[in-house]
Amino acid sequence: MSRDASEPRGPGRRPAGQDTRGAVLRAAREEFAEKGVDGASMRSIARRAGVDPGTVRHWFANREELVAASVIPRELNPAEQIRILSAPGLTGLGRRIAETVLGAWDEEGGPARFRILVAGLSSTDMHDVLAPILERSVIPTVSDLVPDPDPRRFVLVLNLLGGTLLMRHVFRIEPTASLPLEVLVATVGDAIQRALEDPL
Amino acid sequence: MSRDASEPRGPGRRPAGQDTRGAVLRAAREEFAEKGVDGASMRSIARRAGVDPGTVRHWFANREELVAASVIPRELNPAEQIRILSAPGLTGLGRRIAETVLGAWDEEGGPARFRILVAGLSSTDMHDVLAPILERSVIPTVSDLVPDPDPRRFVLVLNLLGGTLLMRHVFRIEPTASLPLEVLVATVGDAIQRALEDPL
Numbered sequence: 001m002s003r004d005a006s007e008p009r010g011p012g013r014r015p016a017g018q019d020t021r022g023a024v025l026r027a028a029r030e031e032f033a034e035k036g037v038d039g040a041s042m043r044s045i046a047r048r049a050g051v052d053p054g055t056v057r058h059w060f061a062n063r064e065e066l067v068a069a070s071v072i073p074r075e076l077n078p079a080e081q082i083r084i085l086s087a088p089g090l091t092g093l094g095r096r097i098a099e100t101v102l103g104a105w106d107e108e109g110g111p112a113r114f115r116i117l118v119a120g121l122s123s124t125d126m127h128d129v130l131a132p133i134l135e136r137s138v139i140p141t142v143s144d145l146v147p148d149p150d151p152r153r154f155v156l157v158l159n160l161l162g163g164t165l166l167m168r169h170v171f172r173i174e175p176t177a178s179l180p181l182e183v184l185v186a187t188v189g190d191a192i193q194r195a196l197e198d199p200l
Numbered sequence: 201m202s203r204d205a206s207e208p209r210g211p212g213r214r215p216a217g218q219d220t221r222g223a224v225l226r227a228a229r230e231e232f233a234e235k236g237v238d239g240a241s242m243r244s245i246a247r248r249a250g251v252d253p254g255t256v257r258h259w260f261a262n263r264e265e266l267v268a269a270s271v272i273p274r275e276l277n278p279a280e281q282i283r284i285l286s287a288p289g290l291t292g293l294g295r296r297i298a299e300t301v302l303g304a305w306d307e308e309g310g311p312a313r314f315r316i317l318v319a320g321l322s323s324t325d326m327h328d329v330l331a332p333i334l335e336r337s338v339i340p341t342v343s344d345l346v347p348d349p350d351p352r353r354f355v356l357v358l359n360l361l362g363g364t365l366l367m368r369h370v371f372r373i374e375p376t377a378s379l380p381l382e383v384l385v386a387t388v389g390d391a392i393q394r395a396l397e398d399p400l
Contacts, residue, residue, distance in 0.1 A: 118318055118370065127372050135374050151375040152387045155364070159376060159388070160356070163363020167355075170318065172327050174335050175351035176359060187352040188359070191395065 021059045024049045028070045032116045037067055068129045071117040079137035090145045094193030098185045101161050102168075106181050111169040118170055134158060146196050156195035164188050221259045224249045228270045232316045237267055268329045271317040279337035290345045294393030298385045301361050302368075306381050311369035318370055334358060346396050356395035364388050 027049035031040035042063060046053040060066035072078065085096045105114050142157075143149035164184065167176040176184065227249035231240035242263060246253040260266035272278065285296045305314050342357075343349035364384065367376040376384070 118366075130371050131373055151379075152383070155367075155376050155379065155384065155387055156360070156391050158373060159363035159367050160359055161363065162366045162371070163359035163361065164355070166318075166362045166366050167359050171330050171362070173331055173358060176355050179351075179355065183352070184355065187355055191356050191391075194394070195391065 020049075020051060020055060024051065024056050024059055024066075025069060028066050029113070029116060032067070032070060033112070037116075042066070064129050068133075071113050071129075078133045079141075082138045082141045086141050086145055090196065092193075093142070093145065094191070094196060095185060095189030097157070097192055098161070098189035102164060102185055102188065103181060105165055105169060114165050114169045118166070142196070148200070150200055152200060153195050157192050160188055160191055160195070220249075220251060220255060224251065224256050224259055224266075225269060228266050229313070229316060232267070232270060233312070237316075242266070264329050268333075271313050271329075278333045279341075282338045282341045286341050286345055290396065292393075293342070293345065294391070294396060295385060295389030297357070297392055298361070298389035302364060302385055302388065303381060305365055305369060314365050314369045318366070342396070348400070350400055352400060353395050357392050360388055360391055360395070 024045065028040070028045045031045050031048055034040075035044075042056050043053050045066070046056045049056070056066070060069060081100065082097075085100060086093065088096075104110060139154050142154070146153060164176060167173045168184070171177075179187075224245065228240070228245045231245050231248055234240075235244075242256050243253050245266070246256045249256070256266070260269060281300060282297075285300060286293065288296075304310060339354050342354070346353065364376060367373045368384070371377075379387075
């Protein structure tokens, strides 16, 4: 939480220096978990965080931004992250992607965040949050490295990652649920690599 | 719905001959969609279906049975189904599994059912419904056909199927969301086959 202390402070009723942005995020996660993404409003989140709605809007321009910040672990910028992962080239890319994505959701609080993300299912918000990230930044960046960027390759890559998180954190089905993270990363990472490179 | 008419009728307030079991299932799906699997009770489902709780229990011994019947399409018996799919042997098994699983959820009402299934996420019920089917019947049956039934193979198979349903019906992320079913079946089916057979 110390990183938030160095960020600019927003307006609101909380004493100066407190981690207002973090408090809004925690309140948002609780609201989404209880009421679903559709059931939670900027206003109800503000109330829970003990700030006024303007403060929430100071940190998060709209609901989509707040949802994204609530469910994406470690406040990564996914577009930036995929550029970093892709920089060394195609060799080993599968494991690098698996380690980053699966590792992030394996952190403390990660499983709960993935469940919030999935709980947004009845809403179009979640699609609006994920689609730009995946369709407009992750896939094009990886496509540049793949000699034959057939869309079917990305079907397999994205579905493997999504399915692994679903089975591990939501359905908790073996053998995925309790496999050590490094075994899971190697297994899923190598399958991603084959999906990117192997003849179709 | 005509198939239900030939099933034994249960007690309750509904006129004889009506599709009581079907009405209970429809009420259960509505309740689960609105309140989540944890929020719905046998009693609230009975009330919505216009029957007494004893009638619900006549058809579904407990909540787990009702949840399973609500989310599994076409009222398949998964243990039986996997035996049928496995009978011709390992050749082509990946596509047969993909066609059955992805095809069933692609039917009318299938996406909504998958969303109900995923919405049960905060509950241990859904784990109790899925774990016995997958861990105790599907995996052992397929294991018998695979020369090297390493658990990592089933990590990939189950996660591919789960992830495909998640991306297609819940997050609706391209390219999975709108790929024709036969292309999806071939792509995911061949990846399943490789996961079952290729050297690890």
